[in-house]
Amino acid sequence: MNALLPGILAITLYLLAGSLLTLRLARGHVDTGRNRNQVILIGLAAIVVHASLLYPAILTSSGLNLGFFYAASLIALTTALLLILASLFEPVENLGIPVFVLAALSILLLLVNPAQHLLTESSSWQLDTHILTSLLAYSILGLAVVQAVLLAIQDSHLHNRQPGGFIRALPPLQVMEALLFQMIAAGYALLTLALVTGVLFLEDIFAQHLVHKTVLSIIAWGVFGTLLWGRWRFGWRGRVAIRWTIGGFIFLMLAYFGSKFVLELVLNR
Numbered sequence: 001m002n003a004l005l006p007g008i009l010a011i012t013l014y015l016l017a018g019s020l021l022t023l024r025l026a027r028g029h030v031d032t033g034r035n036r037n038q039v040i041l042i043g044l045a046a047i048v049v050h051a052s053l054l055y056p057a058i059l060t061s062s063g064l065n066l067g068f069f070y071a072a073s074l075i076a077l078t079t080a081l082l083l084i085l086a087s088l089f090e091p092v093e094n095l096g097i098p099v100f101v102l103a104a105l106s107i108l109l110l111l112v113n114p115a116q117h118l119l120t121e122s123s124s125w126q127l128d129t130h131i132l133t134s135l136l137a138y139s140i141l142g143l144a145v146v147q148a149v150l151l152a153i154q155d156s157h158l159h160n161r162q163p164g165g166f167i168r169a170l171p172p173l174q175v176m177e178a179l180l181f182q183m184i185a186a187g188y189a190l191l192t193l194a195l196v197t198g199v200l201f202l203e204d205i206f207a208q209h210l211v212h213k214t215v216l217s218i219i220a221w222g223v224f225g226t227l228l229w230g231r232w233r234f235g236w237r238g239r240v241a242i243r244w245t246i247g248g249f250i251f252l253m254l255a256y257f258g259s260k261f262v263l264e265l266v267l268n269r
Contacts, residue, residue, distance in 0.1 A: 126201035136190045144245055152242045
C-alpha cells in the first residue's frame, strides 16, 4: 500500500485536532461539550489512519521492523492513543497540542526516511511482552513530561499573578499536579516491568549493543523512583517535581533513541 496518501491524511487530521485545541486554549475557556468531542473524534481518526500506515510496515513477513523512525512513530502513535483514552476520563486533552504535532512530525520523518531495521530474533510472547511494556512506559512518561511542561507554564503565570488568558482553560493547579503524579506512577510501574522482563527474557541486557540502553534506563528508573519517594516522604511538588520529571525523561529518551540513533543512523548497524 502506498504510504504517502494515508501519511498525508494522518498528518492533516493530527494538525487539525491540534489547531482546534490551540484555538480553544487561546480563547481561555474550557469546552466540555460538542467542541471537545469533535477534537477527540478527529484525533481518534488520525490515530486510526496512523495505525493503518504503521501496522503493515512494522509487522513484516521478514520480522519486526523497528527502524529509528518507525519506532519513533510507533511511540508517538501510542502516546496519542493513550492521550485520547485518558481524555475520556480526565481533563488532559490540552496535551494534544504538542502530542498531535509530534505525531504528525513522526509521520513526515518516516515518509522522508523509511529505512528499515529488522529484528533478527524470532518473535515470542516474551519478547513481545518486553517491547509492549517498554513502549507503554515511554508513552506514558512522555505524556507526563508534556504535563510537567504545561504545569510549569501554569505555575509561572500564577506566581507572576497573570491568571488570565489560556490559563483559565486549564484545570486548577492541584488537579494538574495530581494528574502528573498519576502519569508518573503508571509509567514507573510499566518501566519497572520493562526492566524486569528485559532481565528475564533477553539473553544479556548488558551486551555491547544494549549496555548503554540498559544503564540509562536504570538511571531513569532511579530518577522517577526518587521523585515518587520524595513526593510520598517529603511532599515534593511544583518546580522540584517538574525538574525531576524532565530529567528522568531525558535519560529515558537517551536510553532508547540516543543509542538507536548512533547505531542505526551514524554507524549503520
